[in-house]
Amino acid sequence: MERDENAAKNPDGAAGDRAPLLSVRDLATYFRVEGGVAKAVDGISFDVMPGEVLGIVGESGSGKSVASLSILRLIPDPPGHIARGEIRYGGRDLLKLSYQEMRSIRGNEIAMIFQEPMTALNPVFTIGFQLIETLRQHHPQMSKQEAFERAVLRLEQVKIPDAAKRMRDHPHQFSGGMRQRVMIAMALCCNPQLLIADEPTTALDVTTQAQIMELMLTLRARREGGSIILITHDLAVVAETCRRVIVMYGGKIQEVGTVDQIFSSPRHPYTIGLLESLPSAQRGKDRLHTIPGNVPYIMDLPTGCKFCTRCEKVIDRCHQEEPELHQLKNGQLVRCHLVEDEAVKVSGDMPSTTTSAPAP
Amino acid sequence: MASYFARRLLLMIPTFIGVTVIVFGITRLVPGGPVEKELMAIQSALAGGEGGAGTTMVGTELITDKLRKQLEQSFYLDKPFYEAYLLWLGDVVRLDLGESFATKEPVWTRIKERFPISLTFGLTGFILSYLICIPLGIAKALRHAGVFDLATSIVVFVGYSIPGWAIGLLLLVFLAGDKYWDVFPLGGTHSDTFASLPGLAQLIEDPDVVVDANGELVREKMSLAARFLDRTYYMILPIFCYMMGSFATLTILTKNSLLDNLSQDYVRTAFAKGLAPMRVIFLHTLRNSLIPLATGLGHALSVLMAGSLLIEQIFNIPGIGLLGYNALVGFDFTVVMGVLAINTVLLMFGNVFSDMLYALIDPRIRFE
Ligand SMILES: Nc1ncnc2c1ncn2[C@@H]1O[C@H](COP(=O)(O)OP(=O)(O)OP(=O)(O)O)[C@@H](O)[C@H]1O
Ligand SMILES: [Mg+2]
Numbered sequence: 001m002e003r004d005e006n007a008a009k010n011p012d013g014a015a016g017d018r019a020p021l022l023s024v025r026d027l028a029t030y031f032r033v034e035g036g037v038a039k040a041v042d043g044i045s046f047d048v049m050p051g052e053v054l055g056i057v058g059e060s061g062s063g064k065s066v067a068s069l070s071i072l073r074l075i076p077d078p079p080g081h082i083a084r085g086e087i088r089y090g091g092r093d094l095l096k097l098s099y100q101e102m103r104s105i106r107g108n109e110i111a112m113i114f115q116e117p118m119t120a121l122n123p124v125f126t127i128g129f130q131l132i133e134t135l136r137q138h139h140p141q142m143s144k145q146e147a148f149e150r151a152v153l154r155l156e157q158v159k160i161p162d163a164a165k166r167m168r169d170h171p172h173q174f175s176g177g178m179r180q181r182v183m184i185a186m187a188l189c190c191n192p193q194l195l196i197a198d199e200p201t202t203a204l205d206v207t208t209q210a211q212i213m214e215l216m217l218t219l220r221a222r223r224e225g226g227s228i229i230l231i232t233h234d235l236a237v238v239a240e241t242c243r244r245v246i247v248m249y250g251g252k253i254q255e256v257g258t259v260d261q262i263f264s265s266p267r268h269p270y271t272i273g274l275l276e277s278l279p280s281a282q283r284g285k286d287r288l289h290t291i292p293g294n295v296p297y298i299m300d301l302p303t304g305c306k307f308c309t310r311c312e313k314v315i316d317r318c319h320q321e322e323p324e325l326h327q328l329k330n331g332q333l334v335r336c337h338l339v340e341d342e343a344v345k346v347s348g349d350m351p352s353t354t355t356s357a358p359a360p
Numbered sequence: 361m362a363s364y365f366a367r368r369l370l371l372m373i374p375t376f377i378g379v380t381v382i383v384f385g386i387t388r389l390v391p392g393g394p395v396e397k398e399l400m401a402i403q404s405a406l407a408g409g410e411g412g413a414g415t416t417m418v419g420t421e422l423i424t425d426k427l428r429k430q431l432e433q434s435f436y437l438d439k440p441f442y443e444a445y446l447l448w449l450g451d452v453v454r455l456d457l458g459e460s461f462a463t464k465e466p467v468w469t470r471i472k473e474r475f476p477i478s479l480t481f482g483l484t485g486f487i488l489s490y491l492i493c494i495p496l497g498i499a500k501a502l503r504h505a506g507v508f509d510l511a512t513s514i515v516v517f518v519g520y521s522i523p524g525w526a527i528g529l530l531l532l533v534f535l536a537g538d539k540y541w542d543v544f545p546l547g548g549t550h551s552d553t554f555a556s557l558p559g560l561a562q563l564i565e566d567p568d569v570v571v572d573a574n575g576e577l578v579r580e581k582m583s584l585a586a587r588f589l590d591r592t593y594y595m596i597l598p599i600f601c602y603m604m605g606s607f608a609t610l611t612i613l614t615k616n617s618l619l620d621n622l623s624q625d626y627v628r629t630a631f632a633k634g635l636a637p638m639r640v641i642f643l644h645t646l647r648n649s650l651i652p653l654a655t656g657l658g659h660a661l662s663v664l665m666a667g668s669l670l671i672e673q674i675f676n677i678p679g680i681g682l683l684g685y686n687a688l689v690g691f692d693f694t695v696v697m698g699v700l701a702i703n704t705v706l707l708m709f710g711n712v713f714s715d716m717l718y719a720l721i722d723p724r725i726r727f728e
Binding site: 069072074076103104105106107108111112114116119120121122123124125126133134137138170172183186 | 623624625626628629630631632633634635636644647648651721722723724
């Protein structure tokens with residue numbers, strides 16, 4: 001495909017002919033809530049290529065965290081459960097693995113960094129304990145000494161001064177930025193193939209944000225084929241770090257494209273709205289644009305297009321019929337009735353680097 | 361940290377003085393008192409013994425005056441309040457608690473013979489309630505809102521709403537005596553006759569060996585196992601009542617604390633690292649959940665050691681609680697003050713101990 005040739009030139013792009021590291025198909029995660037079933041993630045499909053940094057953006061409540069937690073099967077049950085789908089990783093479907101097999105993947109092959117560095121570490125154990133624990137969980141044969149040295153090395157890599165000494169400190173003795181570094185060290189300590197970073201910098205100040213992002217990217221680069229799924233509100237971060245972006249809204253994928261495509265020719269009104277709400281130099285004279293209205297509560301999402309209640313280009317059809325995902329000629333995927341004339345409907349059998357249509 | 365605890369220990373001194381000075385003052389203010397009580401007893405004895413024959417009223421008065429002086433001296437009743445208190449405090453510092461008005465024994469001796477009993481009951485109740493309530497709280501949290509959780513909640517709250525002594529009376533009516541089921545002894549701490557030994561102890565002991573000529577049980581001749589069985593047999597009902605009070609609070613505290621912690625972010629992190637659920641729950645979450653329990657620990661311990669008056673009364677257990685109560689109603693003020701002094705010290709150490717434990721479990725707590 002032509003867009004893969006383009007992508008190959010991108011430094012952190014994936015080679016088009018390689019098999020995806022992770023491929024998610026028609027994943028749906030539901031929660032039982034008061035008054036029914038909340039379809040937090042409702043039939044999403046995407047691939048993560050080896051070495052790729054894939055961005056997932058969308059407003060609060062669009063289902064980004066639920067999607068990423070589903071990959072590691074960390075959805076609290078009850079009230080949630082993965083209703084259907086397939087998550088293929090290394091030739092296996094993660095959803096079909098036994099619990100023990102799943103545990104050997106967590107933190108070892110797929111690791112996760114969470115949004116809240118202040119609470120994501122256990123307050124009563126030293127960070128040394130928490131790092132070594134992770135290492136020894138997946139490398140039982142590793143000696144305590146070896147694990148200690150490896151943990152110190154990881155802390156040094158995330159630029160924690162005095163690493164060996166700080167192993168004995170508890171989380172409350174670190175600042176937010178430092179704790180997020182510790183989280184990164186912990187996530188990377190077993191050399192995972194895939195790192196899922198769920199808004200890793202949202203809780204941090206701007207300078208710290210940049211440092212943390214850079215750290216994640218450089219550390220990943222040391223491992224060949226290591227990929228990152230970066231979940232964020234922040235389109236600016238996406239522009240700097242990702243090759244491809246998934247735009248989510250209402251538990252569904254609304255648009256997928258390379259960073260260039262999304263930023264220069266966004267097609268979904270929701271994506272356009274998100275971009276317009278970015279403060280930018282070119283539009284400096286205009287007032288900051290925001291998408292009208294708020295994200296509706298998940299149980300109040302409309303029956304047709306999920307975005308129709310807030311869309312500026314809404315037509316009658318949008319209220320009745322939810323659009324399918326369509327592929328444009330340049331490979332971009334859009335879920336909008338307005339692009340259907342110039343695009344083809346995406347079927348279940350998807351090209352590996354794109355997204356597939358949801359199941360009925 | 362060390363300086364904080366040093367200060368806490370120093371603060372005990374004014375606290376101790378504050379508590380004892382108030383009670384010392386009350387013993388001075390109440391009408392009647394040990395001397396009057398004693399003299400009344402002597403007078404009636406004299407009047408009865410002499411039959412009104414030889415001794416004159418003057419003679420009796422002379423004797424009582426002498427006695428009064430003697431009695432007053434023993435509790436510094438002849439001195440003004442502040443002087444008396446300071447003298448008493450001086451004695452306490454030298455570990456001399458004075459003499460009981462009632463029995464003329466040193467107060468120390470009376471407390472010392474009661475203390476092991478209260479300690480045994482208190483500690484056993486304390487350990488058992490933690491041993492039962494923590495696992496029960498955990499089990500309830502893990503099955504939150506399930507059948508097991510709801511069923512145990514009903515039992516726990518019914519138990520909570522009935523005071524320990526009322527349960528004690530109920531248990532005695534139904535499980536002791538011969539009205540319904542004669543399973544447990546009516547009271548006391550051990551058997552005096554072979555027949556009152558628990559069945560298992562009767563099996564392992566030979567009545568010819570352990571019973572003396574008067575038909576009385578000689579405990580020294582009994583085996584350790586039999587004595588243990590016997591003690592346990594007498595402890596079951598009172599311990600049960602001791603525990604009822606703290607049972608609900610402890611269980612629900614454990615459950616809520618664990619539930620609360622299970623939804624914390626660090627638990628998700630622990631699962632995301634690939635740890636086993638057992639490790640996540642019993643190491644990561646439990647350690648955090650126990651923090652609120654540790655605060656009450658030292659306090660609970662000292663309260664339990666001080667004994668529970670009503671339960672000791674119902675089960676006729678000669679513990680500290682009963683000693684203090686009997687001393688109070690009998691105007692035996694030296695004993696009252698002695699028991700008070702010991703309990704105050706225990707309580708104060710219990711609180712400091714709690715704080716130390718708190719700091720030990722939760723690294724975020726640093727006392728400066
Ligand atoms: N434990 C839960 N119980 C019920 N509903 C849930 C639960 N977790 C998530 N949801 C629902 O799933 C939807 C998606 O939530 P999710 O956390 O994935 O959003 P998000 O895109 O990550 O938002 P944010 O940017 O705020 O992190 C929300 O509407 C939320 O109400
Ligand atoms: Mg989220």
